[in-house]
Amino acid sequence: MxxxxxxxxLVAATPLAATTPLAATAQNGVSAAQxxxxxxxxxxxxxLAAGREDxxxxxxxRAAAADPHDPAVLINLGIAYAHKGEEAKxxxxxxxxxxxxxxxxxxxxxGTATDSRRLARKALRMLERGAFRPESxxxxxxxxxx
Numbered sequence: 684m685x686x687x688x689x690x691x692x693l694v695a696a697t698p699l700a701a702t703t704p705l706a707a708t709a710q711n712g713v714s715a716a717q718x719x720x721x722x723x724x725x726x727x728x729x730x731l732a733a734g735r736e737d738x739x740x741x742x743x744x745r746a747a748a749a750d751p752h753d754p755a756v757l758i759n760l761g762i763a764y765a766h767k768g769e770e771a772k773x774x775x776x777x778x779x780x781x782x783x784x785x786x787x788x789x790x791x792x793x794g795t796a797t798d799s800r801r802l803a804r805k806a807l808r809m810l811e812r813g814a815f816r817p818e819s820x821x822x823x824x825x826x827x828x829x
Contacts, residue, residue, distance in 0.1 A: 726759045731766070732792065739763045747776075754780040754799035755789055761806055765815035773815070777806045 726746065727739035743760040750756065761776030781803035790796050809815060 726755055727763070728759065728792065731759060731763055734766075736763050736766045740767070751779075752783050752785065754783040754785065754787055754803065757783070758789070758799065758802055758806060761803075761810075762815070765806075765810055768816070770810060770815075773810055774807065777803050777810065781807070 727742040730739040730742065739759070740763045743756055743763055746753065746756045747760055757776045757780035761773040761780065764770070764773035764776060781800055783799065785799075787799050788796055789799055789802055791802070
């Protein structure tokens with residue numbers, strides 16, 4: 684299963700509000716026009732799938748600030764951080780999703796449904812294995828030989 688298809692949560696109990704005000708200036712190299720083009724309520728799933736992590740991070744950070752206890756937002760935020768190579772931030776987001784009081788059913792990009800805690804645990808295991816790293820980085824890792 685590809686990392687992109689892994690867990691981009693498409694449906695959540697609390698979708699990103701369409702009325703969130705947008706900054707007129709660029710954030711993290713992302714223009715206001717790019718932020719406005721991100722569809723509300725999809726938790727930046729399409730943006731992540733397209734490999735536009737900077738744009739996804741801007742949307743997801745704004746969503747996490749608005750609702751820091753939304754496990755779908757936190758999981759996608761963790762995925763975006765992991766794709767950017769920011770594993771400590773990704774781990775923090777996945778752990779926060781795991782400890783959310785609310786457990787919600789999420790549809791994943793591969794069409795399966797699972798609860799948010801199970802998905803957060805899976806994301807943490809994948810992070811530990813290095814599954815979010817680019818393919819080239821994974822093949823260059825040193826391994827022990829007997």
